[in-house]
Amino acid sequence: MAMKNIPTVDLTPFFREGYEDERRKIVESITKACTEYGFFQIVNHGVPFDLTSGALQLAKAFFESPNEAKLKYCPLPNAPVPAGYNKKPNPSYEFNEFLIMLPPGSHFNIFPPNPPQFREVMEELFSQFLKIGMVVESILSECLGLPPSVLKEFNDDRNWDFLIALFYLPATETERIGANSHKDVSCFTIVLQDEVEGLEVQKDGEWILIVPQPGALVVNIGDALQVLSNDKFKSPSHRVLRPNGRSRNSFAFFYSLSGDKWIEPLPHFTKEIAEKPKYRPFLYKEYLQLRKENKCKHVSRLEDEITISHYAIPEE
Numbered sequence: 344m345a346m347k348n349i350p351t352v353d354l355t356p357f358f359r360e361g362y363e364d365e366r367r368k369i370v371e372s373i374t375k376a377c378t379e380y381g382f383f384q385i386v387n388h389g390v391p392f393d394l395t396s397g398a399l400q401l402a403k404a405f406f407e408s409p410n411e412a413k414l415k416y417c418p419l420p421n422a423p424v425p426a427g428y429n430k431k432p433n434p435s436y437e438f439n440e441f442l443i444m445l446p447p448g449s450h451f452n453i454f455p456p457n458p459p460q461f462r463e464v465m466e467e468l469f470s471q472f473l474k475i476g477m478v479v480e481s482i483l484s485e486c487l488g489l490p491p492s493v494l495k496e497f498n499d500d501r502n503w504d505f506l507i508a509l510f511y512l513p514a515t516e517t518e519r520i521g522a523n524s525h526k527d528v529s530c531f532t533i534v535l536q537d538e539v540e541g542l543e544v545q546k547d548g549e550w551i552l553i554v555p556q557p558g559a560l561v562v563n564i565g566d567a568l569q570v571l572s573n574d575k576f577k578s579p580s581h582r583v584l585r586p587n588g589r590s591r592n593s594f595a596f597f598y599s600l601s602g603d604k605w606i607e608p609l610p611h612f613t614k615e616i617a618e619k620p621k622y623r624p625f626l627y628k629e630y631l632q633l634r635k636e637n638k639c640k641h642v643s644r645l646e647d648e649i650t651i652s653h654y655a656i657p658e659e
């Protein structure tokens with residue numbers, strides 16, 4: 344595993360008047376990070392540290408409760424994403440437990456009553472991630488060279504965003520994989536990791552550690568933005584290795600798209616620059632459904648998983 348440094352950017356200038364030069368420099372560093380890694384970290388993003396550390400502790404307390412208690416909170420079968428508690432079976436090619444929530448107020452949400460503040464804190468975390476997500480969306484839009492309103496107007500339905508609390512048990516002698524190499528379905532994902540290492544991004548065949556930093560959030564590009572930008576920003580392969588001797592927990596916020604949207608590369612990256620689209624149009628919720636099957640139907644072979652290349656137009 345290589346120790347290259349994924350850039351960390353300070354977002355302070357985006358919360359103040361002026362600072363045009365500083366903002367331009369940040370846009371340049373994020374563009375470079377997205378082109379090279381599809382990953383970067385942000386600090387001074389406005390999400391309170393007390394909230395992030397409290398949420399990590401409460402989630403850990405929930406996941407450490409007995410299995411019978413957790414299994415009462417499994418998803419409803421018709422939910423667009425499987426909100427509630429779920430666990431990858433053992434043996435499987437990966438091993439983790441998770442609790443998914445849709446936006447606060449969604450009737451699909453299923454929260455355990457214990458620990459008592461868990462629901463309230465997860466809802467607050469969701470709202471804070473949404474707020475910073477909108478700032479990140481406008482920065483990424485600028486990084487892609489899009490006119491300011493294009494991405495925001497295209498992606499104007501926030502009912503499909505979801506937040507996952509994740510828990511990884513310590514590695515065993517034979518099993519180290521917490522989450523196998525995958526690419527996220529989202530436009531982009533915001534990850535809050537605890538202090539335990541494990542998240543890695545693949546670049547040029549090497550695995551690079553995303554070093555946990557107190558107070559930082561990790562951002563990575565997802566498949567939807569890869570399609571919309573016609574591969575200008577690619578959704579990076581990443582994985583989670585389980586730590587030795589201790590557990591790890593994290594939250595991942597999927598800044599999504601309306602499931603009712605047909606998506607295909609935007610004209611700014613195709614017609615307007617005389618490039619061929621690399622993907623055929625598809626309904627976003629169809630892709631979400633296929634990916635939900637990957638996540639919950641316990642596909643036991645990695646090669647059987649559906650990925651975004653399912654919609655790629657073969658090169659002539």
Ligand SMILES: O=C(O)CCC(=O)C(=O)O
Pocket residue numbers: 507509522527534536542581583592593594595
């Ligand atoms: O647990 C993490 O740090 C990342 C999880 C992840 O990649 C995902 O849920 O898609």
Ligand SMILES: [Fe+2]
Pocket residue numbers: 525526527532581
């Ligand atoms: Fe991921």
